[in-house]
Amino acid sequence: MEIELRFFANFREAVGQKTIQREYDNDGLQAGDVLRQLPEEFPGMDLFEDGELREYLTILRNGTDITHLDGLETTLADGDELSIFPPVAGG
Template sequence: MQIELRFFANFREAVGQKTVHREYETDLQAGDVLRQLSEEFTEMDLFEDGELREYLTILRNGRDIAHLDGLETPLEDGDELSVFPPVAGG
């Protein structure tokens, strides 16, 4: 199955592009993709002590995975996974 990965702010810089299309096997969860990205692009620093870092926003097709099944959110062919770093400002 194919997943579109979208990166924002400094994560886009770490990956070197805004959008990446990747092929994966079926029975995939958001956490599987995020762990792979964390290993491939270590400067993204997505996890701390095995848990997704606080204040990251991960969207599956525009919906925050925190309001779905978290890292266990299932992914399907054609899904879009967007990865946002923490945002500061005021």
Template sequence: MEIELRFFATFRAAVGSKTISRSFDDGADVGTVLRALETEFDGLEGEILDDAGELRPQLSVLKNGREVVHMDGLTTTLADGDAVSVFPPVAGGNGDAGTSGRGEAGAGADGTVRREKAFRGISERLAREYLVNLGGEKVGDHVVEGPDWRTETSAEKVDVAGSMQLTEVTLVFEGPPETLEPLMEKFGRKAMRAGG
């Protein structure tokens, strides 16, 4: 079976490409694919799996846009045509979601940052559509990936006055600051026009 593999930040540099395809036996799982990658690419050896063979902390591995830790972890079975995305750890940060804040805790060694921003009055579906219009591609129910950025979306109802509630959509952006600044600004303009 053919699996599409997508890499970001330092992992992309180690592989030398954003996307590659590899063949695996039918029924192979995520762990098999990750072990094969560490063997094939010197720059990935020991970077994805720890000495016990477990996924390294703060690493994100997605099967078709969904975190494998929320599925069956490394034993998540793959099928022909599945996409596996591998994200190295990035700097964290939290904005004050209740006030549409923005946070950044600093850049990782490769310059990648993670920023969070919340918007009220727009739907999560509309937020994902805006990200697609800004050059992204939906890779799961809550993930949109761009050429060198990734955004996860979530939504919840928040109280605004008395019994009145609005939808608040939180976006977590990951990528280099020079990419995120204009992306977040353009997204913010779209959200404001929508009433967010």
């Protein structure tokens, strides 16, 4: 299955591009499986703290926040888009 990963703000800088396509053989692939691999490949992707997804990160599967789905256990399907946003501050 193919998943598109989209990165925003400083995560885009850490990856060096806006999107990447990834192939996975796992039909039961979950969002957490994908997210846990990213910091190993891209050191600037500081997504987890004490094994938990960092607070204030926004992860969308096809435009829906995974916190409204099954969180890190959200199952991904072929053609899904996973968007990863760092915390945003401003005023």
